[in-house]
């Protein structure tokens with residue numbers, strides 16, 4: 001049996017991801033949009049794309065970044081609604097301020113996603129889940145009941161994000177260290193933040209189609225350098241983005257992917 | 269119907285728990301009682317902070333803009349179902 005690389009990670013990280021963010025904010029502001037398929041667009045609707053589809057629109061097949069024309073074909077009842085970036089950035093500022101009531105270790109990852117490091121706020125995952133429910137209640141008081149979030153709790157950012165994405169909308173998914181490998185084995189490669197179609201293709205070319213295979217696979221640098229014509233560090237940069245999602249340990253000219261990221265704001 | 273406007277309006281407000289809440293709106297010689305304040309947000313405009321109130325009655329959604337410096341209210345958005 002492969003050893004669990006997560007069992008020694010003492011951190012407890014929460015990832016909070018607003019559901020259908022721009023659309024939910026508009027539905028909160030304007031109750032006549034609630035329960036309806038809406039698509040948030042740019043200023044010029046006919047030439048625009050769907051920046052966010054409401055939960056109802058997603059259920060009818062509308063996807064983010066679809067052209068408004070295509071979205072209307074798929075869902076004729078779709079209400080196109082112009083976005084209001086000022087409003088969204090004010091709400092983002094406010095939910096991050098709400099998170100800081102619980103810990104000062106908050107990292108805003110995108111306009112609708114943040115990471116909270118709860119390692120020093122609670123000794124265990126039960127405590128973290130209680131904090132998550134309290135945060136959910138505070139968000140409701142602060143922003144209204146229509147702006148909901150999916151929350152994931154795990155030993156690091158990458159796994160917390162994967163957890164929150166596993167139940168949408170309004171999910172709370174707790175993945176303690178002993179459950180991480182289960183979560184990964186249930187996930188597709190592209191579910192992981194940082195693995196897009198290009199990297200998936202490269203992994204596939206190496207015979208890696210699942211996390212189980214990825215975990216036990218040592219990536220010889222030569223293989224990474226050669227057919228894909230990218231450097232190992234370039235590969236890792238794509239995998240890691242700007243944050244240190246994963247650490248690569250190079251031993252005997254073999255780069256082994258180890259899933260043990262750290263939260264950027266708390267690096268010593 | 270969704271309209272973007274910039275019409276000066278009269279608003280009656282209440283001050284409750286350190287919060288300003290619009291209660292009644294007068295626009296186009298008509299009175300609209302505000303039933304719900306759904307969302308309040310602010311935005312910077314140069315050096316000042318402008319407040320927006322997203323409110324509704326039984327048939328309309330109104331977005332009201334308050335300039336706290338001049339105490340001026342504008343109706344900037346109207347959405348009526350149908």
Ligand SMILES: [Mg+2]
Nearest residue numbers: 017018019112
């Ligand atoms: Mg989101």
